[in-house]
Structures are given as C-alpha cells and as structure tokens.
Amino acid sequence: MSMHPDLAVLARYADGDPGLDEASVWSVESHLEACADCRAQLAGHVPEDTRALLDLVTAGIDRGIGAGPPPVPRRRIWSAVSRRWLAVTLAPWLTMTAAVLGCAALLHAVNPELPSLVLLLAPVAPLPGVAVSWNRRTDPAWELVAGTPAAGLGMLLRRTAVVLAVVIPLLTLAGARTGAPLALLLTPCLAFTAASIALGALIGVRRAAAGLAAVWALAVVVPSLATAELPVVLHPGGAAVWAVAAVAMAGFAVARADLFRRLTSGN
Amino acid sequence: MRTMSTAETAPATYAWAVHAEQLTVRAGRHLAVAGLDLRLHTGVHGLLGPNGAGKTTLMRALATVLRPAGGELTLLGEPVSGRGDLRRVRRGLGYLPQDFGFYPRFTVREFVEYMAWLKEMPKAAIPAAAQRAIERVGLTAKADARMKTLSGGMVRRAGIAQAIVNDPQVLLLDEPTVGLDPEQRLDFRELLLDIGVDSCVLVSTHLVEDVVAACTDVVLVNEGRLVFQGSPDELIAHGDQGDAGYSPAERGYSALLRRHRAGAA
Numbered sequence: 288m289s290m291h292p293d294l295a296v297l298a299r300y301a302d303g304d305p306g307l308d309e310a311s312v313w314s315v316e317s318h319l320e321a322c323a324d325c326r327a328q329l330a331g332h333v334p335e336d337t338r339a340l341l342d343l344v345t346a347g348i349d350r351g352i353g354a355g356p357p358p359v360p361r362r363r364i365w366s367a368v369s370r371r372w373l374a375v376t377l378a379p380w381l382t383m384t385a386a387v388l389g390c391a392a393l394l395h396a397v398n399p400e401l402p403s404l405v406l407l408l409a410p411v412a413p414l415p416g417v418a419v420s421w422n423r424r425t426d427p428a429w430e431l432v433a434g435t436p437a438a439g440l441g442m443l444l445r446r447t448a449v450v451l452a453v454v455i456p457l458l459t460l461a462g463a464r465t466g467a468p469l470a471l472l473l474t475p476c477l478a479f480t481a482a483s484i485a486l487g488a489l490i491g492v493r494r495a496a497a498g499l500a501a502v503w504a505l506a507v508v509v510p511s512l513a514t515a516e517l518p519v520v521l522h523p524g525g526a527a528v529w530a531v532a533a534v535a536m537a538g539f540a541v542a543r544a545d546l547f548r549r550l551t552s553g554n
Numbered sequence: 555m556r557t558m559s560t561a562e563t564a565p566a567t568y569a570w571a572v573h574a575e576q577l578t579v580r581a582g583r584h585l586a587v588a589g590l591d592l593r594l595h596t597g598v599h600g601l602l603g604p605n606g607a608g609k610t611t612l613m614r615a616l617a618t619v620l621r622p623a624g625g626e627l628t629l630l631g632e633p634v635s636g637r638g639d640l641r642r643v644r645r646g647l648g649y650l651p652q653d654f655g656f657y658p659r660f661t662v663r664e665f666v667e668y669m670a671w672l673k674e675m676p677k678a679a680i681p682a683a684a685q686r687a688i689e690r691v692g693l694t695a696k697a698d699a700r701m702k703t704l705s706g707g708m709v710r711r712a713g714i715a716q717a718i719v720n721d722p723q724v725l726l727l728d729e730p731t732v733g734l735d736p737e738q739r740l741d742f743r744e745l746l747l748d749i750g751v752d753s754c755v756l757v758s759t760h761l762v763e764d765v766v767a768a769c770t771d772v773v774l775v776n777e778g779r780l781v782f783q784g785s786p787d788e789l790i791a792h793g794d795q796g797d798a799g800y801s802p803a804e805r806g807y808s809a810l811l812r813r814h815r816a817g818a819a
Contacts (some may be wrong), residue, residue: 429656435672436644
C-alpha cells in the first residue's frame with residue numbers, strides 16, 4: 288500500500304481545492320480505494336454542503352430499494368447441485384434396475400439351489416443407467432449440451448457416478464441378503480461399467496452397453512442357469528482379475544478422452 | 555452494463571472469427587455441406603437458403619456438435635475440424651439449435667444457470683449473468699416459471715438467453731424468430747444489432763425481411779455451397795422487376811438462387 292497522504296492534503300482534496308495538482312489527486316484517490324482509515328479521515332473533512340448532498344442520495348437510494356422489487360431469494364445450494372448432477376431423468380431406469388435385482392434376490396430365496404441370480408446379474412446391473420446417461424434419445428437437451436465445453440468424458444463419468452451411487456448400494460443390499468461375496472458382486476459390475484465406456488469411445492456408449500449385456504446374457508447367464516452351476520468367471524478368486532480389467536478399461540477410456548468430445552450418432 | 559475483463563478487451567490474434575475452407579459435413583449419409591468456403595468477422599450475418607440447403611448442418615458443424623467430414627474449419631483462431639481440444643473454443647460459443655429440447659422441470663433461471671455452468675463460467679458470475687441474459691430477452695417476469703409451462707415463443711426466448719449468457723464471441727442462432735410475435739421480433743433485431751457490435755453473430759432464417767432489417771451481411775447457401783456473401787444492399791441490387799418476390803430483397807434472393815441453379819445444371 289502507498290504512504291498515507293498528509294492530513295492537510297486530504298482536507299484540500301475533500302474541499303475540492305483547485306490548487307491541488309492532478310498527480311496528487313490521483314495518488315490520493317488510488318490510496319483511498321485501498322485504505323479504510325483514510326476514507327474515515329476523509330469523511331471527517333467533507334464540507335457541509337457535500338454532506339447534505341450525500342444524505343439526499345442515501346435517502347433516495349433507500350426509497351428506491353423500498354419501492355423496487357424484492358431481491359430474488361437465495362436458493363439453497365442443494366437445488367443447484369441437484370440440478371447439475373441429476374439433470375437427466377434416470378429415475379425410471381434405476382427403478383427398473385432395482386426391481387430386477389429385487390426379483391433376483393427373491394428368486395434366490397425361493398430356490399437356493401440355482402446359482403445366485405444376483406451374482407449373475409450384478410455385472411450388467413448398471414448398464415441400462417450408463418447407456419441412457421449421455422445419449423441423444425434420452426437427453427432432451429443433447430444438442431445444447433453437446434456444444435458446451437463441459438461435454439465429453441467428464442460429463443459421462445459424472446452421470447455414470449450417479450448411476451453407480453444408486454446401483455452399488457442396491458447390489459450390496461442384495462448381496463447381503465443372498466450371501467454372495469461382495470468383491471465378486473462389485474468388481475465385475477465396475478469392470479462392465481468401465482468396459483461399456485471404453486468400448487463406447489469407439490462405437491457409442493449405448494451400443495457398447497447393449498452389446499456387452501447381450502454377450503454376458505448369452506455366454507454366461509443362460510448356460511449357467513441351464514447347467515445350474517456358477518460359471519467359472521464368477522468363482523472366488525476371480526475378483527482380482529475383474530479389478531485389473533476394470534482398471535485397464537478405465538485407463539483406456541481416460542487415455543482416449545478425445546474420442547468423447549462430440550456426441551456421435553452412435554449415442 | 556457489466557465489467558469487461560482485460561482478456562475481453564485484448565485484440566484478437568485471428569483474422570476471422572469463423573473461417574471455413576472447402577468444408578464438407580455429413581448429415582447421415584447425405585453430404586449436406588459440400589465444399590463451403592466462408593469467412594465471417596464481427597457483425598450480424600444472416601444465413602439464407604431454401605429448405606435442405608444445409609443451413610442447420612452448417613450451424614451444427616460451427617457449433618462443434620458435428621465433426622466435419624473434410625475441409626478446414628477454424629473458430630476464433632483455433633482449428634476445430636480435427637480431434638483437438640475444443641474446450642477453449644466452446645467457452646466462446648453460443649448456440650441455439652433449431653429444435654432444442656430442455657429439462658421440463660427446470661425453471662427458466664435454472665435452465666440458463668445450468669447452461670452457464672456447462673459453459674464453464676466462473677461460479678460467482680453465473681447468477682448475475684443468467685439474470686442479465688433473461689432480462690435481455692424480456693423474460694424477467696417468467697424467470698422462475700418452469701420451462702414446461704412456457705409458450706413456444708417464450709421457450710425460444712429462453713433458448714436465446716442460454717445462448718447469450720456467456721457473452722459469446724461467436725453466436726449461432728438457428729431459426730431464432732420462429733414463434734416470436736411481431737413486437738418481439740423487433741426487440742430481437744435490436745438485441746442482435748447490440749450483440750453484433752463486438753461479436754460474430756450468424757442467424758439462420760427463412761425470412762428475407764429479417765435479414766435485411768437486422769443483418770450487416772448476408773450469406774446465401776444452396777445445396778451445401780456458398781452462393782453469395784455481401785451486404786443487404788448488394789443482395790437487393792441482384793434482383794430486378796422480373797424476379798419472383800414481394801420486396802426488393804426477396805427479388806434479389808430469388809434471382810441469385812435462379813442463377814446458381816442454372817449455373818449448376
């Protein structure tokens with residue numbers, strides 16, 4: 288901060304003394320902007336007519352505030368945050384996922400000899416939500432959003448996080464009911480989510496999720512229900528492999544983030 | 555009024571805000587923009603052309619929504635036709651699509667604020683910028699009404715508000731006057747001229763009269779190619795009494811199109 292101006296200079300400035308040269312006026316003004324003490328000093332030196340004028344202005348502004356429209360009430364932070372995170376209507380898809388998992392858990396309770404359906408469906412449980420999260424058909428404002436700097440992998444991950452925040456507790460709950468090991472429930476689920484995003488970089492997330500779900504259903508779910516045996520990919524000890532696959536897929540997606548900058552017609 | 559930052563008053567380091575060379579863009583399998591050369595600087599540019607001329611596809615490519623199939627496209631001095639980072643360019647863009655969807659349970663203010671947030675504006679500046687944009691399109695009274703309760707013209711104006719909320723250097727408006735009543739169209743023209751003082755505005759429209767009244771420059775495209783670029787007066791000068799149309803500008807428009815079609819055949 289500059290040196291405090293001399294009290295006499297401040298008094299002459301307050302009086303509007305024409306003898307004060309421009310350089311001094313500037314230095315006083317730039318100092319006043321930064322120094323509350325000197326502003327208080329200045330207020331003490333203000334002549335009577337200026338003070339009357341200031342009072343008049345204050346009264347006028349107060350009247351204006353009283354007569355004008357009331358300020359917009361400050362909204363809760365929660366509302367802005369929820370708008371940002373939950374812009375897309377995921378609720379029907381997540382409700383469907385929850386219903387399917389509930390049925391699977393119920394079926395397991397009724398018929399414990401069959402391989403656990405919860406375990407079999409866990410990998411594909413988040414895929415419907417992921418498929419609709421950043422998509423031309425389900426996001427009405429896709430054309431507006433696709434031209435903004437926030438569009439891209441970051442937005443897809445943010446919306447996927449919302450899906451996982453719902454699906455993972457559901458899986459944990461269903462797993463606790465049926466006694467399925469938690470690691471075997473969650474690692475394939477994360478691996479499939481990461482895989483649908485990674486594959487989505489190349490063919491669109493919607494197609495990738497549909498393709499992966501179909502392959503899983505045909506190659507694993509149907510045979511294991513037919514033979515009534517848990518498939519080898521879901522045996523204990525496979526969790527580490529699933530975790531490695533999830534990390535690898537996520538790594539690929541992040542490395543190829545440039546492929547997500549535009550919303551391709553595959554989405 | 556708002557405060558200008560030093561970054562905004564700094565001189566531009568590019569010659570054209572929008573520069574397209576031999577630009578080709580696909581709409582599905584069809585080549586909707588086929589070798590278009592376009593150079594735009596500050597001012598209001600009216601994009602005219604018959605249905606299917608490739609106006610909307612061109613707009614989408616300029617808004618970085620579609621990737622060009624070929625040619626060079628440079629926005630604000632940065633190439634956007636390849637796979638490069640688009641964030642910086644997109645922060646300076648405003649785009650109103652022809653048919654835009656919205657989240658029906660959002661209020662107008664929430665919608666505009668959400669779009670401002672997506673455009674990565676500083677968090678502290680968003681509420682004031684949204685309020686200002688809503689005031690500029692004359693929707694203040696409806697700022698806290700839900701989007702689904704608005705009429706077609708109001709939705710259009712909310713769309714314009716989200717496009718201008720970040721004070722874009724390149725503003726792309728696709729059919730912005732659809733659904734606006736005559737009085738609102740006049741207000742909208744004033745707004746365009748105001749924004750066009752220091753930004754590059756490209757307005758696509760069917761209404762030749764809108765272009766003559768509100769634009770400093772006319773861009774006429776047909777079948778994905780540039781037919782004519784010049785001032786409204788030059789457009790008028792191309793027409794004579796024998797051409798179809800009710801006004802001099804319309805006669806100029808139909809004369810240019812007729813000549814282009816004859817040349818292409």
